[in-house]
Amino acid sequence: MNDSQLKKFDRARILIKNGKAHAAATILAKLNDEVDEFRINRALVAANLADHQYMAARRLAEERVSDYLKEKSDAQLLIRVELADQQFMTARRQIAKLPQWSVQLMPLVKDAEENALATMNTSLRERWREFYHLGDTSFKEQQRRMSVANRLPLSYYLKGAMFLLRDPFTNPLIRASLLENLQPLKIQQNVKVYWIDEQEHDLNLADLQAIDSMGVVQQLRQQIADKYANQDPVSLQTAQRELNLQLIYLYPFIDVAVTDPNSWVTALTSSGQLVKPNHSVEKALDWQRKINRLVTRISH
Template sequence: MDSAQFQRALAAFQQEQWSQASAAFTTLYQAHQTAELNRYLATSLYHDQQFLAAEQIAAENDRAYLIDQRWFTQRLTIALKNQQFIFARQWCHLPEAQAWAQAGLARVVTAEDQARQTLSATQRVIAKQFYHLGDTDLAEQQRRIKRAQQLPLREFLRGVQYLLVDPFLHPLLRATLLEELSRLQLDQPVRLQWLDDQIYTVETAKLGPVAAGPAAQAALTYLTTQFAQTNPGLVANVRQTLNLQLMLLYPFADKVLTAPEAWIDYLAGRPVQTAISPEQAKQLKTWQKRLGKHLQDLFAAINNEKPEN
């Protein structure tokens, strides 16, 4: 990094010459995407009233803002200015933010109340579109889910609770919404229609990330130890497929991946190397076929093709 260029940018920042600072830090950041430059650039953009750009830059490295309360608060301020209420709540629930969470959540509640008054018409449109995801194609559904993060928690939950049991919503999107809820650390349980078409009651506060379960971790470890040194390309391909499968199976992957090593062998296209029971072998093939159909439908939807029956 050019030290003199950084010092000039920093001087503009300290003198609150925000337009000059944002331009200077933009140049620096384009060459070096460091955590420090991210913080300075996003903050400069924010004070220069380039709020969306500030959010986009900060979101590239959220964890850079967990180093102390000042930067945690700055990241929260940028999010709230962009009405990113769901992210803001998830931000406050991160383990690293525990000491600052109470004050942060109080700010989120205040900002949500203000938005209900000043942005009510906009939020009604966002909510209506969010509650009717099934009316559109997959790309539009994903856009609406992203935009729904601008809803206050109460309105967001109202839509999510309906969508989690919507049989016409692709299960990958249902899993995406469920994972969003898990990061909100809410006490209230929700109902979920899972891949077996049964309705389950799920306590989202007890859920972890998609790949955090024992079966997922065992599968990933086996994949790495077996193939990382000899076939890294295969590892990348299998990992991509496995990640999608884990999303589809969320939050019950452990019920399905009862033989994680055999699961990886199947995805890698080689004979199963570990001993499994006939029942496990049958379950593996049944679920691979079922998941393959869901992924086939997903890719067809992405490409605007009609799925095969």
């Protein structure tokens, strides 16, 4: 910041101390547009929080999440802001990244959820009913309701998720998103998941792995990288993008479909040019055709 900007910054901090959060936020918002500095963002978030502009505060903080997760006091501000905007599930996932501070941060979430359950039970139940019946709607509406569901306490979210994971009308991408949202929380809960093979599979949520940490996924990514290494960057990007979509559809049972990573990559990158695929490649092609049909169904 130059001298003029520093004076404005100091003026805004004085205003915050004097209880004039709105005036401070007006100054800091302009500064934040001019200068890319975390301390300005943090001060603006704090001012918006004090001014009860909870959604604005959260959106600003989430623009620089990685900065907020470096220090306990900043992480605490981030969690407070997300809870003020009733983003209970988002706050829980943030804390899952911070095991070193979870003892101090998790009580903030539990207190906020208990307060919401005591004071907003009617609106929470309406929110939950909308989430619970998500499968009755279009894919776009399912996405919207998924976003709104972040504003449910864990008890409500989990109850809805357990039904939606078994609901054949829940889009497979939405089911995968539900599981990805719950994965960092390591909840000891047995659930049944209706998967793309049109069968139910048993799963303990605590056993869920992040996609990128799965050994079979690492093998797939490496094989694609090796195949196109320093030769065809366009084909590499195309194959990576296609693989990423396939993995989302297959999650969390990726290794059920991908029994041979080499054959899967061969099927993925053959572009229909294989004259006589072997059994393993043909099996991979069958799975990939199934995924392509599911993708096509969304766009129609």
